[in-house]
Amino acid sequence: MNNNFSGRLAEAVARWYFRLHGWHIVAANYLTGRGTTAGEIDFIAAKDKTLVFVEVKKRQDISAAAYAVRPRQQQRIRIAAANFLAKHPRYQEYDVRFDAVLIAFRFSLCHLPNAF
Numbered sequence: 001m002n003n004n005f006s007g008r009l010a011e012a013v014a015r016w017y018f019r020l021h022g023w024h025i026v027a028a029n030y031l032t033g034r035g036t037t038a039g040e041i042d043f044i045a046a047k048d049k050t051l052v053f054v055e056v057k058k059r060q061d062i063s064a065a066a067y068a069v070r071p072r073q074q075q076r077i078r079i080a081a082a083n084f085l086a087k088h089p090r091y092q093e094y095d096v097r098f099d100a101v102l103i104a105f106r107f108s109l110c111h112l113p114n115a116f
Contacts, residue, residue, distance in 0.1 A: 010058035014101040039080030065102035
C-alpha cells in the first residue's frame, strides 16, 4: 500500500470514527496559506458546542505516530484553525480543541483529545 493511499485511508477511518461517536464533519483537508506558511487541518468536526481540529498520523506503530506531530506543525495547525474561525464566525462561541488520531495499519487507532 503506497503512502498517499494509506494516508488518505487513515484520514477516512478517523473521520468515520468521529462520525460513529456523534460528531459532524465540518471540513476535510482544510488548507490555508502557501509555501512555508501553509497550514493544513486533516479535518474539522463539531459536536454540541465543541469544535475539534484533528490531525491524523499514520505510522507503522502507534508510538511512532505519537511523535509525528511536531511543534512546528502544531503551530501551522493553530494558524489554520485561527484562519478557519475568522472565515466562519458561526463557530466563534464554540469551545475549541486540537485532537490527534494515531493509526497503525493492521489495525490500531488511538484518539488523543487535547493532544496539543
